[in-house]
Amino acid sequence: MSTEPENGRNFDLDAFERLTRTRRSVRKFSTEPLPEGLLDRILEISHWAPSGYNLQPTHVVVVTESKIKEELCKACLGQKQIREAPATVVFTGDRNVARNNLEAVISSEIAAGALNEAYANMLRRFVGLGFDSGPLGLGWCWKALVAPLMRLNRPVPEFPAVHRRYWLAKQVMLNAMVFMLAAHAAGLATVPMEGFDETRVRKTLAIPRSHIIPIVIPIGYSGSAYIKKSRLDVEPFIHRNRW
Numbered sequence: 001m002s003t004e005p006e007n008g009r010n011f012d013l014d015a016f017e018r019l020t021r022t023r024r025s026v027r028k029f030s031t032e033p034l035p036e037g038l039l040d041r042i043l044e045i046s047h048w049a050p051s052g053y054n055l056q057p058t059h060v061v062v063v064t065e066s067k068i069k070e071e072l073c074k075a076c077l078g079q080k081q082i083r084e085a086p087a088t089v090v091f092t093g094d095r096n097v098a099r100n101n102l103e104a105v106i107s108s109e110i111a112a113g114a115l116n117e118a119y120a121n122m123l124r125r126f127v128g129l130g131f132d133s134g135p136l137g138l139g140w141c142w143k144a145l146v147a148p149l150m151r152l153n154r155p156v157p158e159f160p161a162v163h164r165r166y167w168l169a170k171q172v173m174l175n176a177m178v179f180m181l182a183a184h185a186a187g188l189a190t191v192p193m194e195g196f197d198e199t200r201v202r203k204t205l206a207i208p209r210s211h212i213i214p215i216v217i218p219i220g221y222s223g224s225a226y227i228k229k230s231r232l233d234v235e236p237f238i239h240r241n242r243w
Helices: 013-022 038-046 066-075 097-111 117-131 139-150 164-185 198-205
Strands: 058-063 087-094 211-220
Touching: 013 164, 038 058, 038 087, 038 164, 058 066, 058 164, 066 087, 066 198, 087 097, 087 164, 097 117, 164 211, 198 211
Parallel strands: none
Antiparallel strands: 058 087, 087 211
């Protein structure tokens, strides 16, 4: 069965709305193990999340061993979800993603018929301009200084070389949100955690210094009754045409 949409109209918005409205952050997990292969499937689904220039900077570390979970729990300020959940997924973003992934992405896109050589060459130039930090890693300085001057005459986007952590965090969180929705669709619970010591998490899991760690997400079956939640009325948050 094909998974390709027919003009994007063969999906069920009502089902997606129910999925989104009923997802909850769970802080008490059952000890029931995950079915074989289910977490891998969810990670494969989340890998299809969008990313800038399709560079796919998100990596994950899946923690299931008790000893490592205990160390990770300490790095996450002792939050018991890490101990209780059968798995915890630590999401990271690769600072060197342009150098590491660009050519592989271009080759993959050309093979899929999604990219031609002319656009590939333009992508190489544009990504190089945006991400290159130049000699000794100081090339971002001139970009930080020149961008405000260029904006006097034309629109100029932010350079990832200047705001690399900010750019990476956006990409990783797109992946993480798809992961949580996919988990909920599979009947699993998650909780996005920002309360952790990034340096200690990095050391515990031997994550390279070239990666940032925006979010940690335990996953498993909920050990709580249905959790009620509310949202403020949406209309004050919607600004139409102008603020």
